[in-house]
Amino acid sequence: MRRVGLVSLCLFLVAVGCGEDQMQAGPDDPPSATSAVDPVENGGAAPEGSEFVPGPLGAVEVAPGEEIQIRSVNSITGDVASLGTPNQRGVELALDDYGPVAGRAVSMGTPLDDLCSPDGGQAAAQTVVADPAVVGVIGTTCSAAAVAAAPLISNAGMVMIAPSNTSPALTSDLAGTQGSAYQPGYYRTSHNDLFQGRAVALFVRNHLGFERAAAIHDGDPYTQGLTEAFRAAFEELGGEITTFTAVNKGDTDMIAVLTEVAAGGPQALFFPIFMPEGGFIVQQVGGVAGLEDATLIVSAALLVDNFMELSESEGVYISGPDLRFGSNRNSITGRTAEGLLAEYVASYGEEPSGGYWGHAYDATVMLLSAIDRVAVEVEGTLYIDRMALRNEMDRSSLDGIIGPISCDEYGDCGSQRITVLYNTDPRNIEIGKNNVVFDFAP
Template sequence: MRAILLKSLPIALTLLFATPTLAQVKIGVAGPVTGANAAFGAQLTQGVQQAVEDINKAGGILGQKLEVEVGDDVSDPKQGVSVANKFVGDGVKFVVGHFNSGVTIPASDVYAENDILFITPSATNPKVTDGGKWDAFRTCGRDDQQGMLWAELARDKLKGKKIAVVHDKTTYGKGLADAALDNMHKFGIKEVLYEGVNTGEKDYSAIVSKIKESGADYLMWGGLHTEGGLIVRQMRDQGMATIMISGDGITDTEFAAIGGPGVEGTLMSFGPEPRHNPSAKDAVEAFKAKGFEPQGYTLYSYAAVQIIKQAAEKANSLDPKKVAAVMHSGIPFHTVIGDISYDKKGDRTTVDYVWYVWKKGEDGKIGFEQL
């Protein structure tokens, strides 16, 4: 018996003096890692992973290291709820995501009921925060703000032009198109066509023919880059010069890969180019060193993790409700996309949407450039 005890003593001492694991805080990132919108899933996951890597190198949050758990919702609401429930079971306390508004809204019920704070970098539908949940925040703006920008463009720059409005029937796409349309109507501007299309199709010749018949000079597209790119390509195939106006749902160079050369001239609304923000310099270099271009929502996702860190340190706690209370207090958080402060609903107190144009760069590739 004594021999057994002596043999077990070194093991006991090893366990006693072993360095405790530091990966104590789980942060989930949720989005379409696979499927048609995987390009945006990559933006979210890369943004979060780089932020966590940088924060861990600097000592973590309140002395605790972060661990990332990725959830693939495939842009599907039911899958989004499954991802949210898995996060609950795995002990995740903070989530960056989801990408789609139509996925974020049902998943948010799971988070609110299970004390998980979430920040979406991209879900712009007003219902995400208008529901009054304690835990809902975003680093992006809202569709009603973006829709007003579209309507102001129609009023101030497109006088006498015929405008068609088409959406993809999703919470995001229809919400954005309707926000633009409602404000256009307030300005006395009438559209020549208003239609919805189904996502996931390859042949949009029917709607393209309707746009052609309407004589539209401009097409306001409420939807994502996949369908938007196909519609532009098929408009050009029919010899149409109609210019697309779209929003933050096409902020990936895959839009040009799908739409082809005809996407040149497309107008796009988005926040001020985050890659040009001086605060983002080191992060942008880190992404590019890994061969990843931090376009679109990449830095918006990085910023979400920065906000969680700063709010937790201000609260001196990693309790999501205490962190949320600090975020709702209105204090500014310093991020790679600029200073962000929140109102009581979880929306940013200041958002500046600006215009971009898709054009060929000096390298011969088509991308988007802020006007």
């Protein structure tokens, strides 16, 4: 009896599944002079008189008069808001600049928060995938959130373009091996931390001439991936990692971990973690015997105002993406880097508090232009084939605010240029943000 019930339930679910497919866009849809035979192959460009056929991931149907839906999932509350808020604003500015896509307005909906954590990323992704009208997501801010969000978004057939995820696990090891957290449909305009790890190692070993360094992460995929990349590169360059350890997120007392680090007598300490733990480390390191003269290096997670303004962050090196955008211009919207920054300040009344606003802008333009190319209109209804969109993203090539953008097989699309900044004056952090002391290009 129970088996019969289960079979009936399965049949019912299959029937409902088919029904949904047909509702999105099915082979029964009326033929149209402007529709594509197979959007997966043809990227939306169809011979005349042929019939629209959705690809294996289905298609989003935008009824006449409706908006195209995308979503922003970034860290917009808490200490990491300094990093995530400029990302969200980058999305907003790109939407304004780009204008309508395939004749339709684009809506970002209510901004979602990834909380810079796996549970936050998962909760936001669940909200996103609950709405089948969503085409793609710009986010997340943090790799930890992306690891949890990407599987849900990928399974829903959507695309996800991250402006500031950098963990190698999310894409690849750059040698053709897929990262452990890679999901189809995942792209990013930010760099891969294997490059950043190598850049910091070169900086410490060759530029500063140090032989001994220590590294601290916080168990997060981003911080762990970056410190491991640093360790591998530093040891390859003949350096010695004296201590490789971790703090807990939420720790305030760093004396114990710093004492553990001091025991190895490192000349440099690399701790690419977030606020507030990163702040606690710089505040307490001066009180630990053996580390008074150690050179401190952090990453772009701390390229944020509330860290750089701490008086103890004077003299700290900050590695991160090359933000010297110079005369870069987004080839699709025509917006220059300088113009975008001016627009940002004019719209929000402040300088960006984190470094990835340009990455978010380019990510959004990249998504919108790909939608523009694959969208097919049939009798007033717009169809956006999900598989075709992924294929189009794979083929994307544009000049962005951040430099040339084109994606590799595993979604690494950004410019991989890395710089190291030197924070000289916590009371005027704009000086530090532009004070490049080392740069790296793969």
